[in-house]
Amino acid sequence: MELIVEFGSNACKVMQCRDNRIFVDYRIPLRLISSLDAEGSLKEQAVQSILGIISDIKRRFPEMQKIIVVGTEALRRAKNAPKLKEMIVQQTGQELYILSEEQEARAAFKGITSALNPSGSILAFDIGGASTELIYGNGEDIEHCESLPMGAVSLNDQFRTSDPYTNCAFHALELHVEKFLKVLPGKSYTLIGTGGSISTMAAVAAGMQVFDAEALNGSVLSRAEIFRQVLLYRSYKTPQICEIPGMDPARADLMLAATMLVCQIIHKANTDKLTVSTRGVRHGIICARRSGTPL
Numbered sequence: 001m002e003l004i005v006e007f008g009s010n011a012c013k014v015m016q017c018r019d020n021r022i023f024v025d026y027r028i029p030l031r032l033i034s035s036l037d038a039e040g041s042l043k044e045q046a047v048q049s050i051l052g053i054i055s056d057i058k059r060r061f062p063e064m065q066k067i068i069v070v071g072t073e074a075l076r077r078a079k080n081a082p083k084l085k086e087m088i089v090q091q092t093g094q095e096l097y098i099l100s101e102e103q104e105a106r107a108a109f110k111g112i113t114s115a116l117n118p119s120g121s122i123l124a125f126d127i128g129g130a131s132t133e134l135i136y137g138n139g140e141d142i143e144h145c146e147s148l149p150m151g152a153v154s155l156n157d158q159f160r161t162s163d164p165y166t167n168c169a170f171h172a173l174e175l176h177v178e179k180f181l182k183v184l185p186g187k188s189y190t191l192i193g194t195g196g197s198i199s200t201m202a203a204v205a206a207g208m209q210v211f212d213a214e215a216l217n218g219s220v221l222s223r224a225e226i227f228r229q230v231l232l233y234r235s236y237k238t239p240q241i242c243e244i245p246g247m248d249p250a251r252a253d254l255m256l257a258a259t260m261l262v263c264q265i266i267h268k269a270n271t272d273k274l275t276v277s278t279r280g281v282r283h284g285i286i287c288a289r290r291s292g293t294p295l
Helices: 044-060 073-077 081-092 101-113 152-159 167-180 196-206 223-235 238-242 249-268 281-291
Strands: 002-007 011-018 021-029 067-071 096-098 121-127 132-138 141-148 190-194 220-222 273-277
Touching: 002 044, 002 281, 011 044, 011 281, 044 067, 044 081, 067 073, 067 281, 073 081, 073 096, 073 101, 081 096, 101 121, 101 132, 101 141, 101 190, 101 281, 121 249, 152 167, 152 249, 167 249, 190 196, 190 249, 196 220, 196 223, 196 249, 196 273, 220 223, 223 249, 238 249, 249 273
Parallel strands: 002 067, 067 096, 121 190, 190 273
Antiparallel strands: 002 011, 011 021, 121 132, 132 141, 220 273
16 A cells, blocks of 8 residues: 655645555645745745644554655745755654656656557646646657646736736736747647646536546547637636536636646647546656656
8 A cells, every 4th residue: 555645836635545546536725836935935834734734644544654755846946845854754754755857747757658558759748836847758758858837826826916817917828828838849749638727627628526537537628628618717707617517616716827828738739639647746656666667
């Protein structure tokens, strides 16, 4: 039995599994990227939230002798991350491993390919709270990966000035994403997206009443559906977005920024659809541990 705790920039993800069977998989909204102060350090409330979550998980899963705790972009940026790591060891006995950009991308790719069998030239992407990883591969092999310093939370924090977005803010967001999101040209890609926003988009497309990750894994989002959701989130206020069937209320205010990212990726990849993966970094870390291969 394995338990992994992933502190992402938007949420903390907790997964308990054995072999290919997942027993527990849930998220705790945190928005760590929004908790960085003017000096780039995590605020005290966020630090205490992290410590409290780890302590609570140890109480909830007393049978787990090994708990893997990892962090991604928000903790890479946090200037007080070394002090946080010391506090976690002192107060919980756990070690925090902060993944590099490349390790995060490789973990996401391993997670994606653990349940899908894509072929040909692959462009996989993982939209997080503070960064978007672009991973180019062929089969199960990574050819190139890069991390873009923009995610659903950071873009939303930067451009949202009202609810819903003003026309000015919407077009500023659109121009920013178009300018800074680059996709390597020249190939016909099999496009695969992962991350909580992608899963939410798939659940909305399906009108899903009860979220089912396994049912959504491998589903397809068309360019037309993605654009439909851009228009939907642009026109509604957050409370209205919360009421959309399939919507995760904790993500409602982020969905316009997320779908704008997806819209630009599918456009620049020159394809008409993307395949949804509901597996990502935490699944990839487990796969790497089982195979004994480094990220």
